[in-house]
Amino acid sequence: MGGIEFRNVSVRYPAAPNDGWVVKNLSLSLAKGEFVSLIGPSGCGKSTLLKLAAGMQAPTLGSLSIDGRPITGPGPERGVVFQEYGVFPWLSVRQNIEFGLTLRANRRAPAERAAIVDKYLELMGLADFRDALPGTLSGGMRQRVALARAYAVAPDYLLMDEPFAALDAQTRLVMHDLLLELQGRERKGVLLITHSVDEALYLSSKIVLISARPARLLEVVEVPFAHPRDETLRADPRFARLHAHLRQRVMQAYAEQQHQDNPHALPPENP
Numbered sequence: 061m062g063g064i065e066f067r068n069v070s071v072r073y074p075a076a077p078n079d080g081w082v083v084k085n086l087s088l089s090l091a092k093g094e095f096v097s098l099i100g101p102s103g104c105g106k107s108t109l110l111k112l113a114a115g116m117q118a119p120t121l122g123s124l125s126i127d128g129r130p131i132t133g134p135g136p137e138r139g140v141v142f143q144e145y146g147v148f149p150w151l152s153v154r155q156n157i158e159f160g161l162t163l164r165a166n167r168r169a170p171a172e173r174a175a176i177v178d179k180y181l182e183l184m185g186l187a188d189f190r191d192a193l194p195g196t197l198s199g200g201m202r203q204r205v206a207l208a209r210a211y212a213v214a215p216d217y218l219l220m221d222e223p224f225a226a227l228d229a230q231t232r233l234v235m236h237d238l239l240l241e242l243q244g245r246e247r248k249g250v251l252l253i254t255h256s257v258d259e260a261l262y263l264s265s266k267i268v269l270i271s272a273r274p275a276r277l278l279e280v281v282e283v284p285f286a287h288p289r290d291e292t293l294r295a296d297p298r299f300a301r302l303h304a305h306l307r308q309r310v311m312q313a314y315a316e317q318q319h320q321d322n323p324h325a326l327p328p329e330n331p
């Protein structure tokens with residue numbers, strides 16, 4: 061069966077508080093082509109879940125599989141985009157996008173490699189910056205390089221950990237539309253971690269609310285909006301209704317996490 065499956069997954073970091081359990085008996089599936097967002101309070105275990113799916117660490121209990129095979133490590137069918145470590149600062153934009161295509165699992169002939177890199181330079185609006193180093197680019201451009209690099213190896217799945225968190229609000233909206241456009245062209249199974257209800261609603265087919273630590277499923281919301289999507293979606297009354305519902309649940313989970321971490325703290329910021 062196609063997809064990524066978490067089966068009764070628990071994770072324990074012996075050094076973490078409350079006995080060290082960070083994820084407790086969580087089951088979750090991401091079908092091929094599905095866009096799933098995970099929302100949950102800071103420190104509840106979201107990045108841990110993404111690392112499990114990426115094969116960067118193993119669960120303490122339970123199991124994960126991809127397309128019916130157990131996940132035992134990273135693989136070329138999964139592209140990963142992180143918030144901060146997405147690009148290599150010492151490589152140019154072109155070299156960053158090309159990077160995965162030079163690795164054994166995805167190696168391509170030089171001519172094909174160049175064609176793929178050109179395609180994504182063009183799609184991401186980076187053609188004029190092909191030889192620039194990431195340090196000379198804006199945050200939004202760097203994130204586009206990171207996305208291009210993940211897409212270049214043509215993975216079936218994209219795993220993204222708060223990829224837009226560091227961007228300003230306008231650039232974020234532009235990145236949302238770019239991501240939707242890319243999904244329209246080559247549909248991937250996407251697992252996106254975000255703190256933004258708006259981002260999750262605008263992009264996803266399914267939203268998974270995660271509890272305060274240890275991470276458990278609080279609610280799974282099917283997002284009913286058709287594709288292609290654009291800005292007008294935000295004016296849809298169903299968008300507002302779902303937004304209000306999710307906001308309320310998310311705020312509650314955030315408050316619980318904050319109470320766990322610091323019983324004397326002020327109320328949480330608006331997610």
Ligand SMILES: Nc1ncnc2c1ncn2[C@@H]1O[C@H](COP(=O)(O)OP(=O)(O)OP(=O)(O)O)[C@@H](O)[C@H]1O
Pocket residue numbers: 073074075076077082100101102103104105106107108109
């Ligand atoms: N390698 C590790 N060793 C010990 N504890 C860890 C390790 N990685 C994460 N933790 C702990 O596990 C918990 C969950 O961390 P994780 O990074 O998964 O949270 P998160 O939901 O991604 O948070 P945020 O929204 O702030 O990114 C935290 O309490 C963290 O301190």
Ligand SMILES: [Mg+2]
Pocket residue numbers: 106107108221
């Ligand atoms: Mg995280």
